[in-house]
Amino acid sequence: MVLRFIEGIGDKTINAISSFYEVLKFTSICLLHMVKPNSYNPAMRMVLVKQIYFTAVGIIPLFTTMAILFGSVIIGVVIVLATEYGLQDKIGSIIITFVIDEFSPFFTALLISLRSSTAVNTEIAVMNVNHELNTLRQYNIDLIDYLFLPRIISGMISVVSLSILFAAIMLSSGYLFTLFYMNMDFHTYKYLLINAIEVKDLVILLVKSMAFGFVTMLIPIYSGLKTTSAYTAIPISVLNGMVKLFVALFFIEVLSLLLQSL
Numbered sequence: 001m002v003l004r005f006i007e008g009i010g011d012k013t014i015n016a017i018s019s020f021y022e023v024l025k026f027t028s029i030c031l032l033h034m035v036k037p038n039s040y041n042p043a044m045r046m047v048l049v050k051q052i053y054f055t056a057v058g059i060i061p062l063f064t065t066m067a068i069l070f071g072s073v074i075i076g077v078v079i080v081l082a083t084e085y086g087l088q089d090k091i092g093s094i095i096i097t098f099v100i101d102e103f104s105p106f107f108t109a110l111l112i113s114l115r116s117s118t119a120v121n122t123e124i125a126v127m128n129v130n131h132e133l134n135t136l137r138q139y140n141i142d143l144i145d146y147l148f149l150p151r152i153i154s155g156m157i158s159v160v161s162l163s164i165l166f167a168a169i170m171l172s173s174g175y176l177f178t179l180f181y182m183n184m185d186f187h188t189y190k191y192l193l194i195n196a197i198e199v200k201d202l203v204i205l206l207v208k209s210m211a212f213g214f215v216t217m218l219i220p221i222y223s224g225l226k227t228t229s230a231y232t233a234i235p236i237s238v239l240n241g242m243v244k245l246f247v248a249l250f251f252i253e254v255l256s257l258l259l260q261s262l
Contacts, residue, residue, distance in 0.1 A: 067173070069173075097201070152221070158213060159216065216245065
């Protein structure tokens, strides 16, 4: 009984290490192709443009509406709490840190994960089950350059650009609350934010958004590739992929907070 228990632990450990190695290997291959100039052939660029349109452009109306709502409400809550605790002189830095460093990239990654990552996971899983990926391999088509790389790069570009847009809209709509609650004019609000923002805030936004964008496409693609040859396995693949993706997003967010606290 004890021996069987130990063997079970050993098998699970070996499987976990093997899975981690495969993910690391797949990630390394994708990163290597990302820096190779010949990966950016005309077919790849065409797919990339379509993926950027699907991931970033198509979501702008919903994205803008949510940014306006969140901006006026959340910044309003931040200002009220800062006022109650006597932190009026820190309102600018609090708003900048919360909106640019934390909320904008994380919320953008969540929204794109729910909308685009599930679609990519399903797409790759269906192509795998239908043996379309094997057909492409038989025609000597590089799956990484043609299928995976455009989606990964589009995820990175989309999360970065939409995070910047989300932060700008949030900060702009937040002025409405300061106008009615604190009777603050626009120039005062503008200089409040300008004086609070630092280069490190922009660096954090850029780096975190790129990391979020990378995993929002890499993990669904890898999960789709691991789908077994049955249509009933596709929903399971998508579910597993989304769970792993959310874990990765939270891991990046926690790691970012730890690094900033050093």
